[in-house]
Amino acid sequence: MKIDWAALGSVFGVSLVVTVALVGLFTLGIVGLSKQEQARTAGGGTAAIPARVGAYACFALCAAAVAYGIYLIVV
Template structure:
């Protein structure tokens, strides 16, 4: 049995980058929703922060759905 170390390293690298990007995107969504809370307490509007948060969550959902598609297909 021979292991293709280059392919294994490539899969590891791509998985690491995608995981960090997905966690970062989700974190931006959480931060956007927390800005909404602080703006509401201050009496302002945070529509841009909320829209950005929902966009981040939609991109996370799309990335997870694409990953599931790749597994199933």
């Protein structure tokens, strides 16, 4: 059996980068929700809207990336 080490390294590298990016994106979503909560308790009603929209966008991108990964596995 012969192992293609270059391909294995490439898959490892891409997987590592995508995993770190998804975790970072999810973290940004959580931070956005906490900023929205802080703005709401501080009395800034309209200041909370951009934080919430950004957080939901981060979560939507995470869900889209997971759905695309499942699509790649199934198809």
